[in-house]
Amino acid sequence: MQATVFNTATMEFLPQTGQAAPPLHLLVVDPDGAVRSACAEIAEGLGYVVESTGEMTHARRLLETLSADILLMNQPAGSTQGLDLVAEVKIFHPHTAVIAMTASGSVNTAVEAMRCGASDYLMKPFAMDNLLTALERASSSLLMDAATRQLREKLKLSQGLGAMIGRSGEMEKVYRILSKVAQSSHPVLILGESGTGKELVARTIHAYGPNAEKPFLPVDCGSLAPTLIESELFGYVKGAFTGANRTRDGLLVAAEGGTVFLDEIGELLPDLQAKLLRALQEREVRPVGATHSVPVRARIVAATNRNLVEMVENGTFRKDLFYRLNVVNLKLPPLRSRKEDIPLLAAHFLERLSRERGQKYTLDDEVLRTMMRYDWPGNVRELENSVEHACTMGTGPVLSLGDLPTQLQNQAMEARRAAAVVPGTEAEDRNKVTSLAETEKKAILNAIRILHGDKLKAAKLLGIGKTTLYRKLKEYGIADSLQDG
Numbered sequence: 001m002q003a004t005v006f007n008t009a010t011m012e013f014l015p016q017t018g019q020a021a022p023p024l025h026l027l028v029v030d031p032d033g034a035v036r037s038a039c040a041e042i043a044e045g046l047g048y049v050v051e052s053t054g055e056m057t058h059a060r061r062l063l064e065t066l067s068a069d070i071l072l073m074n075q076p077a078g079s080t081q082g083l084d085l086v087a088e089v090k091i092f093h094p095h096t097a098v099i100a101m102t103a104s105g106s107v108n109t110a111v112e113a114m115r116c117g118a119s120d121y122l123m124k125p126f127a128m129d130n131l132l133t134a135l136e137r138a139s140s141s142l143l144m145d146a147a148t149r150q151l152r153e154k155l156k157l158s159q160g161l162g163a164m165i166g167r168s169g170e171m172e173k174v175y176r177i178l179s180k181v182a183q184s185s186h187p188v189l190i191l192g193e194s195g196t197g198k199e200l201v202a203r204t205i206h207a208y209g210p211n212a213e214k215p216f217l218p219v220d221c222g223s224l225a226p227t228l229i230e231s232e233l234f235g236y237v238k239g240a241f242t243g244a245n246r247t248r249d250g251l252l253v254a255a256e257g258g259t260v261f262l263d264e265i266g267e268l269l270p271d272l273q274a275k276l277l278r279a280l281q282e283r284e285v286r287p288v289g290a291t292h293s294v295p296v297r298a299r300i301v302a303a304t305n306r307n308l309v310e311m312v313e314n315g316t317f318r319k320d321l322f323y324r325l326n327v328v329n330l331k332l333p334p335l336r337s338r339k340e341d342i343p344l345l346a347a348h349f350l351e352r353l354s355r356e357r358g359q360k361y362t363l364d365d366e367v368l369r370t371m372m373r374y375d376w377p378g379n380v381r382e383l384e385n386s387v388e389h390a391c392t393m394g395t396g397p398v399l400s401l402g403d404l405p406t407q408l409q410n411q412a413m414e415a416r417r418a419a420a421v422v423p424g425t426e427a428e429d430r431n432k433v434t435s436l437a438e439t440e441k442k443a444i445l446n447a448i449r450i451l452h453g454d455k456l457k458a459a460k461l462l463g464i465g466k467t468t469l470y471r472k473l474k475e476y477g478i479a480d481s482l483q484d485g
Contacts, residue, residue, distance in 0.1 A: 265303065
């Protein structure tokens with residue numbers, strides 16, 4: 001694999017200058033010749049060396065002699081042939097990136113493919129931009145240096161909240177920053193909404209850092225009384241206050257070179273902010289009631305879901321402490337901005353619950369479609385709780401819409417109403433219920449009418465490919481009667 005360098009401005013791994021980048025090899029496996037040709041044409045235009053086949057058996061023979069960097073393959077619903085090939089590829093060619101192509105609505109097939117080792121998936125029919133994005137993600141992953149790839153594989157196996165699981169572009173950025181900050185001892189400030197997995201990120205930074213064998217000590221600055229936080233962080237001597245029957249080291253000392261995680265740092269009161277700043281600057285603390293200071297060697301990782309810049313501006317958070325903590329900041333994306341990770345996260349939680357309860361659970365396609373539409377205000381934690389709720393309420397191995405929490409059921413009902421009610425020009429038509437196919441047909445024909453027959457613009461407006469648009473028009477029997485755009 002080509003040598004790379006890390007661009008700190010763009011947070012990307014780029015080809016090292018002075019070397020010609022070798023072309024990546026792509027193998028396309030799909031029984032549909034039109035799909036193979038289209039994918040090959042697009043990939044070759046990007047500089048890939050492309051081989052293609054329509055049969056799994058031929059694909060296996062090609063993989064014996066072809067060093068494929070990326071495998072783009074069809075995954076037929078209800079068949080295990082494609083899944084078997086994915087599993088084989090990940091065993092015999094572990095560094096080959098697999099992108100699964102599945103029919104629209106067969107989300108479970110995509111989930112199963114990713115369980116077997118696929119790194120990404122595309123729902124047919126897909127637009128050219130979707131394919132470009134998938135290839136870009138796969139090639140970016142292949143360009144990571146060996147240390148980063150090893151870290152990412154470890155992250156994929158992490159347990160707990162599951163926020164580190166994902167292959168979206170947003171999560172790739174997180175992995176790249178993590179691979180750097182984990183090896184340093186600088187303070188890190190983790191930003192993100194509630195439920196995005198800030199503590200899990202902090203534990204990951206510690207676990208893959210140089211002092212992983214040292215303690216990881218968390219403290220919630222928002223749930224403890226100020227006096228308790230002071231004692232927790234700085235320690236106290238015997239007799240310092242009522243109940244102090246012995247001398248106790250604070251977490252900053254007890255960490256012994258490990259990591260102290262200050263969760264919800266934005267809740268810390270001003271006087272404690274001053275004491276923490278002094279401890280970080282002087283690298284020593286004075287325990288409550290003591291007349292002497294004790295040296296500190298702990299690494300500080302802080303997190304908050306609040307806007308610290310705004311708090312600094314209005315005077316509720318010290319500017320000097322903010323700059324001291326914000327040596328490196330890592331912003332976690334909300335789940336709604338990386339929805340392509342939802343199937344993989346759901347599969348992870350299902351696998352854990354299946355293992356814990358001794359029963360295999362799966363989600364039907366309607367459940368997954370509902371999850372993909374929902375905005376997840378509680379982020380990954382809410383997704384995990386929803387999957388656990390469904391496993392608890394469900395009566396069989398296949399979990400259905402009725403097993404989900406109320407807010408997700410309401411989301412599904414709203415989606416059904418929106419799809420079924422088609423506004424018309426006549427009053428009696430306004431609540432007419434039509435099929436989804438009829439709704440789709442009306443949307444396509446209306447877009448072409450508004451754009452005066454320009455099919456290219458209509459396809460772009462509808463978010464579908466030109467090939468898909470022509471196929472739909474042919475099904476309607478009206479392709480030849482419209483002006484070609």
